[in-house]
Amino acid sequence: MEPENVSPFNWNDATVLVTGGAGFIGSHTCRKLLELGASVISLDNYNCIYTPDMKHDNMRRLQEDFGQRVVDLHADIADRRQFEAALAPYADRINAVVHLAALTSVFDSTDNPDEYVNVNVNATQHIADWMKDHDIRKMVFASSSSVYGYRNTAPFFETDDVSKPSSVYAATKIMCENLLHTYAGLYNMQVVALRFFNIYGPAQPPSLVIHKFAEQIFNKQPVTVYGDGSFQRDYTYVGDATNAIAQALAYDKANYDVFNIGTCEIYSVLDIIRHLEEKLGMPANVTHLPQPPGDVPLTHADTSKAQTELGYKTTKSFNDGIAEFVDWFLSYHNALQETVS
Ligand SMILES: NC(=O)c1ccc[n+]([C@@H]2O[C@H](COP(=O)([O-])OP(=O)(O)OC[C@H]3O[C@@H](n4cnc5c(N)ncnc54)[C@H](O)[C@@H]3O)[C@@H](O)[C@H]2O)c1
Numbered sequence: 001m002e003p004e005n006v007s008p009f010n011w012n013d014a015t016v017l018v019t020g021g022a023g024f025i026g027s028h029t030c031r032k033l034l035e036l037g038a039s040v041i042s043l044d045n046y047n048c049i050y051t052p053d054m055k056h057d058n059m060r061r062l063q064e065d066f067g068q069r070v071v072d073l074h075a076d077i078a079d080r081r082q083f084e085a086a087l088a089p090y091a092d093r094i095n096a097v098v099h100l101a102a103l104t105s106v107f108d109s110t111d112n113p114d115e116y117v118n119v120n121v122n123a124t125q126h127i128a129d130w131m132k133d134h135d136i137r138k139m140v141f142a143s144s145s146s147v148y149g150y151r152n153t154a155p156f157f158e159t160d161d162v163s164k165p166s167s168v169y170a171a172t173k174i175m176c177e178n179l180l181h182t183y184a185g186l187y188n189m190q191v192v193a194l195r196f197f198n199i200y201g202p203a204q205p206p207s208l209v210i211h212k213f214a215e216q217i218f219n220k221q222p223v224t225v226y227g228d229g230s231f232q233r234d235y236t237y238v239g240d241a242t243n244a245i246a247q248a249l250a251y252d253k254a255n256y257d258v259f260n261i262g263t264c265e266i267y268s269v270l271d272i273i274r275h276l277e278e279k280l281g282m283p284a285n286v287t288h289l290p291q292p293p294g295d296v297p298l299t300h301a302d303t304s305k306a307q308t309e310l311g312y313k314t315t316k317s318f319n320d321g322i323a324e325f326v327d328w329f330l331s332y333h334n335a336l337q338e339t340v341s
Contacts, residue, residue, distance in 0.1 A: 009138075009250045011037040015093045016249070017136075018042050019077055019127065020101030024205050025142065025196075025241060027058035029098055030070065032242040033249075034062065039069040041090050043083060044101065045076040050205045058203060077101050077123040084130060091130075096138035096249055099127055102172075105207065106146060106294050109168035120172035121179070128183040137189045140248040143177055145197040145234065145262065145299040146170035154266075154300035158195070158258050167294035177258065184256040191255070192248035194241075197262030197301045201238030201321060202328035209269070210235075210322070213284070214276050214329050223284045227291035229270040234262040234301045237321040240314050247310040262301025263314045275319070279326040 016033050020026040021042025030040045042059065046052040062070045075086035087094075102120045103109065109116045124141070131139065147162040147170050165171040177193045184191040204211045216223045244261045251257065267275075273284045306312035316324070 009096070009252075014038040014095045015090070016040050017087070017090075017094045017097045019097065019099045020044055020142075022046060022055035022059045022072070023100065024203055024208075025199055025238060026098075026100045027055070027062060027203065028201070028238045028242045029100065029245050030062050031065075032239075032246055033098075034066045034069055036246060039071075041071040041073060041087075041094065043073045043075055043077070043086060046074060049103070049105075050207050054203065054205070077127060078119045080123075080126045080130075083126070087130070091134045091136075094134070094136055096140075097127065097131060097136060098140045098142075098245055098249070099124065100142045102142065104169070106167045106169045107292050109172070110292075110294050113168045116168050116172050117175075120169075121175045124176045125179055128180060128189075131189065132183065132187045137187075138249065139180065139189065139191045140245050141176060141180055141191060141193045143193040143195045143258070144170065144173045145195055145260070145301065146296065147174050147177070147195060148296070148299065150296050151298060154298060155264060155302035156260065156300060157302050158260055158305055166296055169294075181256045189255065190252060191257075192251055193256075193258040194244055194248055194261045195258060195301075196241055197234040197236050197260065197299050199236050199238050199241045201325055203332075204238075204325065210272060210276070210325060211329070213273055214280065214326065217273075217276055217280055217282050217284045218329070218333065220282075220285070222287040223273060225269055225273070225286055225288050226295065228288065229273070229286070230268055231295065231297050232266040232268050232300070234264065234266050234299050235272075235318060235321070236262050236301075237314070237316040237324075239316065240312075243315070244306060244310060244312050247306075247312055251310055253309065257309070259306040259310060259312070260301040260303050261306060261312065262299070262303055263318070264301055264303055265318060266298070266300050267318060275322045276326070279323055
């Protein structure tokens with residue numbers, strides 16, 4: 001169905017709400033949108049899943065570079081009254097929402113399913129409802145490659161069956177996609193769900209595998225690999241993900257659509273370690289742990305739909321992206337050491 005009454009995107013007049021805006025993809029997204037000329041309102045609860053200092057640094061740098069075009073709101077999307085009160089002074093000028101705030105760990109979701117459904121699903125419904133109430137029609141939602149579940153055939157297409165998730169985290173992302181599809185149809189919104197395939201780059205959280213391994217190699221600790229290290233992933237540079245978010249905000253061909261955002265190239269866990277050893281110039285002492293349930297052996301995107309419809313393309317090879325991550329990692333460590341000494 002062709003959308004009606006949804007104005008095309010005009011960056012210089014735009015104010016975009018970015019939930020999870022202080023986080024990894026969120027802060028890179030804010031920067032991208034600010035560079036395009038938009039103003040951003042970040043809403044984040046600065047949770048402690050990894051050090052909030054990293055998120056405060058992200059936001060401080062944005063405010064230094066872009067001044068009053070950045071609003072930094074501290075609120076919990078799982079507390080409807082709280083986030084609505086925080087957004088009340090700004091609701092009239094928000095044109096679009098990039099909804100990134102979520103709990104993000106496949107393994108942790110097995111232990112805390114209530115929390116994952118509450119923050120990822122219930123809060124997403126509340127945000128969509130708040131948008132409807134304020135006549136805000138455009139949302140880009142961060143979905144995940146995990147929706148494809150346990151697969152050994154590749155690549156993955158948007159038309160593939162996603163009814164068999166293997167983790168609570170993946171199930172919450174599918175629930176959100178379905179819910180947002182319904183809201184888009186009922187209330188004439190434009191929603192784009194981007195299925196991100198392992199995003200990496202500067203300021204990546206320490207819990208994510210590339211940063212975690214870099215930390216272990218750098219600190220001469222055992223590098224903890226689940227299983228035999230043969231699991232393969234499609235790794236996407238964060239700058240390509242934020243380009244896709246901007247392209248999705250400008251996309252107006254359908255009320256609801258979904259796109260894979262990956263690179264179509266895959267690397268095993270052991271490949272990642274080899275790249276990090278080379279860039280850090282340090283050897284890894286690998287130790288193997290049993291594979292926890294919920295994780296999938298393979299992710300591999302077909303991105304032809306995003307290329308055709310959004311104009312998406314990858315701009316950085318994995319080799320260059322890892323080099324950029326390692327440069328950031330080393331300067332981050334230097335800064336930490338200067339603070340301590
Ligand atoms: N990084 C990846 O590889 C990847 C892959 C697929 C999908 N995604 C999705 O992209 C989004 C962003 O992920 P990220 O890697 O930047 O993680 P992140 O943890 O750095 O960012 C999430 C941000 O959301 C905030 N947040 C969490 N719960 C909140 C709440 N209740 N209220 C307000 N703020 C809250 C956190 O404080 C954090 O700053 C998530 O939805 C994630 O599921 C990420």
